[in-house]
Amino acid sequence: MKFTKRLASLALSLMLIATCFTFAPELKAEAAKKSSGSSVAVTVGGALIDGANVTIPTTGQAASDDGVYHLIASDVNQAGNTGLEVAQVPVAANVTFSVPLNKGQANSVLFKKFTVCVNKGGTITPVSNSMYISNPEACAGRSAYRMDNGKKGLLCDASSVNMGMRSLADLGVKQATVSLPLSKISYGQGTPYVYNGKTYNFNSRYIAAFDNYLGRLNAQGVQVTMILLVDQGAEQPFISPYAYDGIGRHNYYGLNATTTEGIEILEAMGSFVASRWSGYSYFGMNAKVDNFIIGNEVNAWNEWNYMNCGGNLAVYTQEYANAFRILYNAIKSENGNANVYICTDHQWALNQKTVHGARSFITSFNNYIRAQGNIDWRLALHAYNYPLNSVTAWAPSAKVQRSQNTQFISVYNIDVVTDFLSQPDLLSPSGAVRTVKLAEQGYTSSQGEQLQAAAITYAFLVAENNSHIDGLILSREKDDPIIEIPQGLANGILRSDNTAKASYNFYKNAGNPEYTAQASGFAGVDLTTLLAPR
Numbered sequence: 001m002k003f004t005k006r007l008a009s010l011a012l013s014l015m016l017i018a019t020c021f022t023f024a025p026e027l028k029a030e031a032a033k034k035s036s037g038s039s040v041a042v043t044v045g046g047a048l049i050d051g052a053n054v055t056i057p058t059t060g061q062a063a064s065d066d067g068v069y070h071l072i073a074s075d076v077n078q079a080g081n082t083g084l085e086v087a088q089v090p091v092a093a094n095v096t097f098s099v100p101l102n103k104g105q106a107n108s109v110l111f112k113k114f115t116v117c118v119n120k121g122g123t124i125t126p127v128s129n130s131m132y133i134s135n136p137e138a139c140a141g142r143s144a145y146r147m148d149n150g151k152k153g154l155l156c157d158a159s160s161v162n163m164g165m166r167s168l169a170d171l172g173v174k175q176a177t178v179s180l181p182l183s184k185i186s187y188g189q190g191t192p193y194v195y196n197g198k199t200y201n202f203n204s205r206y207i208a209a210f211d212n213y214l215g216r217l218n219a220q221g222v223q224v225t226m227i228l229l230v231d232q233g234a235e236q237p238f239i240s241p242y243a244y245d246g247i248g249r250h251n252y253y254g255l256n257a258t259t260t261e262g263i264e265i266l267e268a269m270g271s272f273v274a275s276r277w278s279g280y281s282y283f284g285m286n287a288k289v290d291n292f293i294i295g296n297e298v299n300a301w302n303e304w305n306y307m308n309c310g311g312n313l314a315v316y317t318q319e320y321a322n323a324f325r326i327l328y329n330a331i332k333s334e335n336g337n338a339n340v341y342i343c344t345d346h347q348w349a350l351n352q353k354t355v356h357g358a359r360s361f362i363t364s365f366n367n368y369i370r371a372q373g374n375i376d377w378r379l380a381l382h383a384y385n386y387p388l389n390s391v392t393a394w395a396p397s398a399k400v401q402r403s404q405n406t407q408f409i410s411v412y413n414i415d416v417v418t419d420f421l422s423q424p425d426l427l428s429p430s431g432a433v434r435t436v437k438l439a440e441q442g443y444t445s446s447q448g449e450q451l452q453a454a455a456i457t458y459a460f461l462v463a464e465n466n467s468h469i470d471g472l473i474l475s476r477e478k479d480d481p482i483i484e485i486p487q488g489l490a491n492g493i494l495r496s497d498n499t500a501k502a503s504y505n506f507y508k509n510a511g512n513p514e515y516t517a518q519a520s521g522f523a524g525v526d527l528t529t530l531l532a533p534r
Contacts, residue, residue: 068088
C-alpha cells in the first residue's frame with residue numbers, strides 16, 4: 001500500500017500517528033540511557049568480520065547466576081537483551097566471542113549489534129555496551145575500481161538531447177549525482193532478489209533505465225553518486241513511523257529503521273542497489289555507483305527528511321543513524337570500495353524549530369555512531385550562498401564567517417567544516433579526516449552571467465585547494481524555468497533553450513590562470529587571495 005495525499009484519509013492518519021507515538025517512549029528512553037554514560041561491567045571492544053566469522057573481544061568481568069555469558073545479537077530497534085542468542089562462554093575476564101557471519105542467510109548477523117548479557121534471577125540482563133560490525137567491507141562481494149578521476153561535477157539534465165550528457169566530455173566533468181526515489185524501485189513489481197532468506201521484487205523497468213543511464217555516464221569516465229530518497233510514493237515499509245503524521249505534506253521522509261519490516265527492506269534494498277551497480281555489465285556497458293548519499297539535507301528535518309521527533313535531536317539522530325548504519329553495512333558488504341555519505345544543508349551553528357544545525361547534527365550523529373562501532377561515514381554538504389539568490393560566493397557577511405559559530409556555510413568558509421572534521425573525535429576509523437562532497441552547488445545568473453562565472457570559478461578553486469573536499473557538483477546543467485527561475489535561481493550553465501551562458505566556458509576552463517584572472521576582474525578582487533588551503 002502506498003501512502004499518498006489522496007489515500008491518506010483522516011482515519012488512517014490518526015491510526016498512523018498513534019502508531020508513531022507508541023515507539024517514542026522506548027526510543028527516547030534508549031537515547032537518554034546512551035547519553036547518560038552509565039557504566040558497564042564488561043566492555044565490548046568491537047565486532048570485526050574475520051573470514052566467515054565475527055570476532056567480538058571484551059574486557060572486564062561480571063557475575064552470572066548460571067556462570068555463563070550470553071551473547072545477544074539484536075536489531076537496531078531492539079534493546080541489548082532482546083534478540084537472538086548467538087554464543088555462550090563461561091564467565092571470565094577478557095573473553096573473546098566468535099560467531100558465524102552467515103551473510104545472506106536468514107540467521108545473518110551482518111546488521112546486528114552484540115551485547116554481553118548474564119542471567120540474574122532468571123532474567124537475561126545486559127552487562128556490557130553494544131557494538132555493531134564496523135568492517136562490513138571484509139565480506140564484500142566485490143570491491144569495484146573507483147572512478148576518482150577529478151573533482152569537477154555536474155547535475156545532468158536527463159531530459160536534454162543525448163540524456164543530458166552532451167556537455168560532459170566538453171566540460172571535463174568527472175562526477176555526477178543521480179537521485180533514486182525509493183518509490184521507483186518499490187518491491188512487488190519485477191526483478192526477484194533473494195536476500196536473507198526472503199525474496200523481494202524490485203521494479204525491473206525503472207532498474208533497466210538506470211542500468212542504461214549509469215552505464216552511459218560511466219562510459220564517459222564520470223563517477224556516479226546516488227542519492228537514496230524516501231519520496232511521497234514510497235512503499236510503507238520504507239517510511240519512518242515518525243513521518244506518518246506528515247505524509248503528503250513534505251518533500252522527503254525519514255527512512256524506517258524502527259519496525260522489523262522496515263529494517264528488513266532497508267537491508268535488502270541497500271544490498272540490491274550496491275550489488276547491482278558495482279560494475280556489472282548491462283546493455284553492453286558497465287553500470288557502477290561509487291558513492292551513496294543517504295537522504296537529502298537531513299538536518300533540515302521538516303522540509304527534506306521529515307520525521308517528527310518533537311524537536312528532540314538525540315531521538316532524531318538515533319533514528320537516522322540506525323537507518324544509515326543498516327544501509328552502510330548493506331552497501332559496503334556488496335561493494336567494499338563504495339563511499340557512503342550523510343547529507344546536510346548549509347545551516348551550521350543555527351538551530352531552529354524545524355532545523356537542527358548541521359554542526360549539532362553531525363556531532364550527535366558522530367557520537368552515536370562511534371559509541372557502537374566507528375565506521376567510515378562521509379559528509380555531503382550543500383554549501384549554497386546565503387541567501388540562495390546571492391551570487392558573491394567569495395564574500396563574507398554577518399551570517400557567513402570563518403568561525404565555528406558562523407550561522408551559514410558557503411564555499412567561502414567551507415574550511416570551517418573541514419577544520420571541524422579534523423578534530424580527533426571526528427576522524428575516521430583509519431585516523432583520516434572524513435571527506436566532504438559539495439554535492440549540490442548552485443550559483444544564479446539572475447544578477448549577471450559574469451558574476452555567475454566568477455562564483456563558479458571561485459568555488460572550483462576552493463575545492464581544488466582543500467584536500468578534504470572530494471567533489472564539486474554544480475546544480476545544474478540547465479536552468480529550471482518552472483520552479484527555480486521564478487525564485488531568482490537561474491543556476492544552470494545552460495539557458496533553458498540549451499544555449500551556453502558565460503559560466504559554461506568558465507567551468508570548462510576552471511583552473512586556467514587566464515580564466516581565473518577574468519573571473520577575478522568580474523568579482524573585483526583577486527579570487528586566489530581569498531582561498532584558505534587545507
